Amino acid sequence: MHVSTHPLEKAKSGHHFDMESLVGYILLTGVLLSVAFLAVAFVWRWARVGNLRFEHSIVGMNFFEFILSTLRQMASQAFRPRLFLNMGIGVLMLTPFVRVLASVFYFAFVEHNWKYTLFTGFVLSVLTYSLFLR
C-alpha cells in the first residue's frame, strides 16, 4: 500500500471545477429537482381534490415521447398536478442519462481522452436506444 501524507491535497484539488464536481452536481440537482416536482404534485393534488391518488399510466410511448408530451402540455399552460408528477419521474430518469452525456463531452473536449470518450459514448448509445424502446 502506497501512502503519502498530504491532507491538503484534497482540499486543493477541490478548488477547480473538474469532472468530479460536474458529475456530483448533476446527480444532486437531478434528485433534488425530481423530489421537488413530486412534492409539489402531491401537495397540489391534496389541496385541489383532497386525496393523493393519481390514476394515469405511461403506455404506448417511449421515454422521450413521455417527456415531450408532458413538456408540451405544460407549455400550453395546462398546469396540473399530474404533469408535475410526470416531470418528477422524468427528471429522475434523465439524471443518470445527463450524467453520462456530460461525461462523454468532458472526456472528449476537456480531457481529450478518446478511450473513455468511446466507453462513455457506448453507454450513452445503449441508454439512448433503451429509452427509445416502446
Added chain:
Amino acid sequence: MSFHVLFLVSILAGFIGAMSGMGGGVILIPVLTLFGMDIKYAIAVSIVSVIATSSGSASAYVRDRITNLKVGMFLEMFTIVGALAGAAITLVSGRRILFILFGIVLLSSWFALLRQRSEGWRQASHQDIFSRWLELKGSYYDRSVGQTIVYHGTRAYLGGPLMFGAGVIAGLLGIGAGALKVLIHDLVMGLPPKVSTTTSNLIIGVTALAGASVYLAAGMIDPGLTAPVILGVVFGAFMGTRLLVRLTNQAVRRIFLGVLLVLGVEMILRGIWGV
C-alpha cells in the same frame, strides 16, 4: 395501494437500506408484495427508486473524490447491457420463479453479511496490462487515518464480464445489487473498500436506468405508484444516514440479519407454494 401505505413502506425500506448499506430494493419489493402488489410491478417501481437513492448518495461520494470515475465508467458498459437483459427476462418469466430468485438473493446477502469481509485491504502486487491500459488507478484522502491512499485496480478483464452478471440480477429483480458489485470490486479488482462501495453506488444509478427503461416500455411504470415510493425511499435513506452515526454497527447488523433471513425464507416459500 394507497399513498400512505406506499409512502410508509418506502420510508422503512429506504431507512433500513441506508443504515445497512444494502440499498432499499431488497426490503421494498418483498414488503410491497406482502401488501398485494404484483411482484413484476414491485420490481418496476423499485428500480426507479434505486435511481434516486444511488444518485443521491453518489453525488456526495463523487464530490468527496472517493469514487473512481474511470473504474465506474468502464464497468457500466457491462452492467447496463446486463440490466437490459435481466429486465427483459423478468417480463417473460413466471412470477413464482421471481419469488424464488429474490429469496435466494436475500439469503445470499444474509450469508455475505454474516461472514462480513474484513476491513483490511492490501494493494494488489502488480497491475495487468489491460487494467493499466484502462488507466484504473487513483487516490483519495482517507479522513479516518488522515492519509492519502494511492491504489490501482487489477483484473479488469474478469471484473467486466462479472459485472454483466451483477447487471442481469439488478435488472431482473429491480435492486441495486450493490453487495455483489462491491464484492467484485474488492475480491477481483483489488480496490480499497471505500472506493469499491462508492464506485458501486455510481454504477447502480445508470444500471437501474437501463432496467427501468425496459419496464417503462412495457407500460409497467405507474406514476401514481412510483412517485410515493421515490419520495419515501429518499426520505427514509436521508433519515437512515443521519441515524447511522448514533447506532452502533453491531446493532444495525443484527437487525438487518434478522430481516434478511425472514424475508428470504418467506419469498422462497411463497415461490414454492405459489401464494
